[in-house]
Amino acid sequence: MADIKFLELLANDYPNQKAATAEMINLNAILALPKGTEYFLSDLHGEHEAFIHMLKSASGTIKGKIDEYYGGILSETDRDDLAALIYNAEAEIARRKKSERDFDKWCNTVIYRLITICKSVSTKYTRSKVRRRLPKYWDYAMDELLHADDEENKLHYYDAIISSVVESGSAEDFIIKMADAISSLAVDQLHIIGDIWDRGAHPDDIMDFLMGYHDVDLQWGNHDIVWMGAATGNWACISNILRMNISYNNFDMLEVGYGINLRRLTTFAEKVYREDPCQKFMPHILDENVYDPVDPVLAAKMHKAMAIIQFKLEGQRVMAHPEYNMEKRLLLDKINWEKGTVTVEGVEYEMQDMNLPTVDHDDPYTLAEEENAVMESLEASILNSDKLQEHIRFMFSHGALYKKINGNLLYHGCIPMTEEGEFQEVPINGSNYHGKALMDYIDEEVRKAYFAPDEAEEVGRSGDIMWYLWEGSNSPLFGKDKMTTFERLFIADKASHKEHTRPYYSLIRESAPCVKILLEFGLDPSRSKILNGHVPVKIKDGESPIKGGGLLYVIDGGISKAYQKQTGIAGYTFISNSRFMALAEHKPYSPLQSDGTQVFTTPAVKIVETLPERMMVLDTDQGADIVKQIEDMKQLIEAYQKGLIKEKDE
Known part of the structure; x- marks a missing residue:
């Protein structure tokens, strides 16, 4: 017989044999229904x-x-x-x-x-x-x-x-x-x-819709994880989400939907790039803003300002995490200021834009004082956005890195594999993981980074693991060798823009x-x-x-x-x-x-x-749970019959 304490708790919902028997009949009937769509x-x-x-x-x-x-x-x-x-x-x-x-x-x-x-x-x-x-x-x-x-x-x-x-x-x-x-x-x-x-313009509306949906689960994607990292206050993640959404003209979502205050960034960008047309940084306008329209030229200046901040912050994370093996993405220190070129993985390219007044030639990855103030303002807005934090908590409560459901396996990116078809050993926080163990470990560490950063094994700033998952070469959510944002913004040669997918995608x-x-x-x-x-x-x-x-x-x-x-x-x-x-x-x-x-x-x-x-429902994961519930009901009925638990009137 099941643990009597458990049955006593169950008896609170089913206080007598009739109630338990009725529930058992109902559960058996559900098993005979076709599986839902x-x-x-x-x-x-x-x-x-x-x-x-x-x-x-x-x-x-x-x-x-x-x-x-x-x-x-x-x-x-x-x-x-x-x-x-x-x-x-x-x-x-x-x-x-x-x-x-x-x-x-x-x-x-x-x-x-x-x-x-x-x-x-x-x-x-x-x-x-x-x-x-x-x-x-x-x-x-x-x-x-x-x-x-x-x-x-x-x-x-x-x-x-x-x-x-x-x-x-x-x-x-x-x-x-x-x-x-x-x-x-x-x-x-x-x-x-x-x-x-x-x-797109309104992930906030999608999240509101999903939070009201009757039965939904989410598997985290790389674009989700960078927002989750931003919600921890991680500056590398924050700079990425701001740059991307400014570049797609999503000001209604940023300022109205999530209440992220862009005033300090706007003032800074206008000041630093007043005479710069920032043509390469003009936003992609897929949807018009209704409540917070921003002039495209100003948006371009904001985009450029945020891009430089992003490259600096990412450089800091790369140097703080040698185990990420991302040193090739350190590019600000590879700029030749006299020649107007940048060297990427041994190849020298002409820079399309050399107007980078906030980059210190001798210390390129340190934020200028005003850039630091911009990031402090953005971090405060994000940490205090009730709507955004509510959405992120839903991502945790209803989401995971992967899911097994009714015999199927769901995940967003890839399972890292070698060219020979073996599971790739991925170093994270001082240990190597592969396959399912890698996914389980990452899922656990991502949750700790948000809810209990003091218990996480990661070093550096809380949420760094989310930034790595966003663009790391062995990230199961990214699945490419590198993210060439810098090259696409500053180098005309499209050969430098190529992002090669990992072996998984050919395998x-x-x-x-x-x-x-x-x-x-x-x-x-x-x-x-x-x-x-x-x-x-x-x-x-x-x-x-x-x-x-x-x-x-x-x-x-x-x-x-x-x-x-x-x-x-x-x-x-x-x-x-x-x-x-x-x-x-x-x-x-x-x-x-x-x-x-x-x-x-x-x-x-x-x-x-x-x-x-x-x-049928019997063949599903839900069916397996129902079979267990039926067994619990049988145990409860037996306990009533033997007098181990007293029956009550409903």
């Missing part, structure tokens, strides 16, 4: 509108349900309008209020249609689980409508519910909440395989390395897959996201607008349900039109594997 996405890069649309539309699945149920009943236009309502209910309602002669009648009609679609996406779940996904205050009415039958004496009852909703003036809220419930029920579990931040074209990785993590290659992000798949150049003979899927398809010219598409969703695994290939997202209409392109969905048998 899992969605996997990666490399969101701040593209909040595109990402939220993907989730609201369930990557095209909801349109498929609409066509299935209303294909012979509604016109294609009406079916598209119903999809638009589910994807963005507020916008579609606003449009309809202007165009419909009888808006209440329209509300009455679409509520019936939404109920039909909601029924279709909820069939895999218990009634109690569906009700938990329904919105507060509306759950009773929606639950009754979802479980309507054809009994003639109940038709008036259901009509009365809908009529009451419309006549009370609550139809708009009801419709919005019903649309949200449909999207929520269509996706049982959401897995984000790294890189929420940078490039995974074959199945053997993928088998090796799965076995290292205790998974069965005959039934497991690796889901991987980080490196955009260039479909237009003939690349395939499917690697290793079908054992590994790279699902970075370019949600970020910055990558779509390279990939030719606008992102992937990997879908795993009870019957098959599929890849949804997305086209670029079209924002709301000025007339209130929405143009949606349904993604192309390709089934990549059909399961030999339908996968």
Whole structure:
């Protein structure tokens, strides 16, 4: 029998045999349900509108349900309008209020249609689980409508519910909440395989959305980890996130979203680069700022100022950590000020820009006094940003370096490997680690760096490990030999810009390395897959996201607008349900039109594997947990029967 103390605690929730037996019956019933649908996405890069649309539309699945149920009943236009309502209910309602002669009648009609679609996406779940996904205050009415039958004496009852909703003036809220419930029920579990931040305008909105999502986990990407490092106050990480997001014109996110005060940086940049056009540093404007527009010329000066600070701070971290083997990235001291050149790994290149007034020729990696003041101000803003710190804590509570889920292995970058296909020994904090042990150790140290820096094994400034993971050559999150930011900003010769990927990325074209990785993590290659992000798949150049003979899927398809010219598409969703695994290939997202209409392109969905048998909850990790809970219930019932624990009335 299980430990009696544990059973006594369990008895607080199930105080008698009837309660324990009822729960055991419920748990056994859940095991017999089909596995819920899992969605996997990666490399969101701040593209909040595109990402939220993907989730609201369930990557095209909801349109498929609409066509299935209303294909012979509604016109294609009406079916598209119903999809638009589910994807963005507020916008579609606003449009309809202007165009419909009888808006209440329209509300009455679409509520019936939404109920039909909601029924279709909820069939895999218990009634109690569906009700938990329904919105507060509306759950009773929606639950009754979802479980309507054809009994003639109940038709008036259901009509009365809908009529009451419309006549009370609550139809708009009801419709919005019903649309949200449909999207929520269509996706049982959401897995984000790294890189929420940078490039796109609003990772803060993505994080707000994810924090309200019903079942989500996150695997950290290199762009996430540098933000996590910045949240510890690490200056090398802070300088990177500021430089990148200034370079992409993301001032609304920085100053309004996270409340990061850029005033000292602005004043400093204007003063130092007043006569410098900073042409090479002009921002990439993918999205316009609404609340905090900054003149592009000023943004360029801020970008340049932040870049020089970054190179100085990174040089300090390189010298503080010889074990990182990054000495080749010390470039400020390789500038020949007389010739106007810089030597990179033995090759001398002409510098495009020699106006570096804050760089001391004899001591190039020390911050000038004003630069130091800029960093102190930025650190204070970041440490005191409640919103940012809340988001970072969510990254820790719901995230990890990797995850094993339902037999699959999820991670963002790579597992460091040698050219021979062996796991690379990576020196960190005085010891060498490889394979799974490397990932486990890094995960532990990253958590300590944020929550308990005094207990971390790293030397130097707290959060240095996050900076190394951001751009270190053997980092499992970076996966390249170097990050050539300096070269791209200061050297015209594009040969110097090349960043070579690590052996992992060529090895995974074959199945053997993928088998090796799965076995290292205790998974069965005959039934497991690796889901991987980080490196955009260039479909237009003939690349395939499917690697290793079908054992590994790279699902970075370019949600970020910055990558779509390279990939030719606008992102992937990997879908795993009870019957098959599929890849949804997305086209670029079209924002709301000025007339209130929405143009949606349904993604192309390709089934990549059909399961030999339908996968049930019993076959999942959740099922394994439920089996344990059932055994606990049996033990509790036995304890009641033997009088070891006294029964109570509920």
